[in-house]
Amino acid sequence: MTDKQVHVAVGVIERNGHIFLTRRAAHQHQGNKWEFPGGKCEPGETVAQALARELSEELAITVHDCSPLLVVCHDYGDKQVKLDVHWVRDFDGEPQSQEGLEGRWVLASVLPDYDFPAANVAIVEQVVAQLLAD
Ligand SMILES: Nc1nc2c([nH]c(=O)n2[C@H]2C[C@H](O)[C@@H](COP(=O)(O)OP(=O)(O)OP(=O)(O)O)O2)c(=O)[nH]1
Ligand SMILES: [Mg+2]
Numbered sequence: 001m002t003d004k005q006v007h008v009a010v011g012v013i014e015r016n017g018h019i020f021l022t023r024r025a026a027h028q029h030q031g032n033k034w035e036f037p038g039g040k041c042e043p044g045e046t047v048a049q050a051l052a053r054e055l056s057e058e059l060a061i062t063v064h065d066c067s068p069l070l071v072v073c074h075d076y077g078d079k080q081v082k083l084d085v086h087w088v089r090d091f092d093g094e095p096q097s098q099e100g101l102e103g104r105w106v107l108a109s110v111l112p113d114y115d116f117p118a119a120n121v122a123i124v125e126q127v128v129a130q131l132l133a134d
Contacts (some may be wrong), residue, residue, distance in 0.1 A: 005073070005080040009050035010038035011088040012069060012127055013061070013095060019111065019127065020095045022058070023102040029079055030117040036085070037095075037103075047084045055088065059095040059103070063088055070126055074119035085123055108132075 013020040013036070021034045039054035041047060052063040066086040073082050097103040106114065108131040111124045 005082050007041045007047075007082050007084065008038055009041055009047045009054060010036045010083045010085045010123070011051050011055055011063070011066065012036050012085060012123070013055070013059075013088045013091065014108075014131070015089070015105070017108055017131060018105040019108055020059070021104060021106050021114065022097055025099075025101060030076070032115075033117045034114040035116065035120070036123065038083075041084075047086065051086055051088070055091070055095075058098055058101075059093075060098055061091045061093040061095050063091045065090040069130075070123065072119050072122050074117075076118070081119060083119055083123070085126075 022037050024031055024033050024035055026032050037055060037058050038051060041050040048066055051066055055061050055063050066088045069085045069087050071082065071084050095103060108128055111128055116124060
């Protein structure tokens with residue numbers, strides 16, 4: 001991982017075939033795009049710890065367990081990201097954006113219709129393929 005690369009813990013929160021998405025704020029990097037909730041890993045944290053912290057802060061849910069799905073490295077030019085994507089199926093609470101962002105449950109089959117950051121193409125493919133296989 002290079003110095004400039006940002007390590008991000010990303011959660012695919014799934015319940016009954018639906019995935020919870022949030023929409024990034026206009027002023028943020030990749031503003032107004034839909035995303036799988038998550039955020040940057042802090043020094044000394046495991047990805048699972050970072051994900052649990054971010055989802056508690058951003059959505060007020062308690063993650064009990066998560067499992068690795070895939071890692072996506074992407075260069076946006078202005079920023080390089082390493083997205084460490086995990087399934088989140090074992091959690092308590094109803095996700096609700098604590099930061100005033102738009103959020104919604106989306107049926108997996110319509111995920112390709114959403115406007116995500118470029119790095120998310122591979123994630124969406126994996127999620128749809130896995131859920132159709134279930
Ligand atoms: N959470 C998340 N970030 C994504 C996705 N796809 C994608 O390219 N990103 C990028 C956008 C950002 O450059 C980076 C996430 O960093 P961030 O700035 O939102 O992290 P954070 O939640 O810790 O935010 P902050 O504390 O800096 O406000 O990863 C995604 O699906 N989910
Ligand atoms: Mg975030």
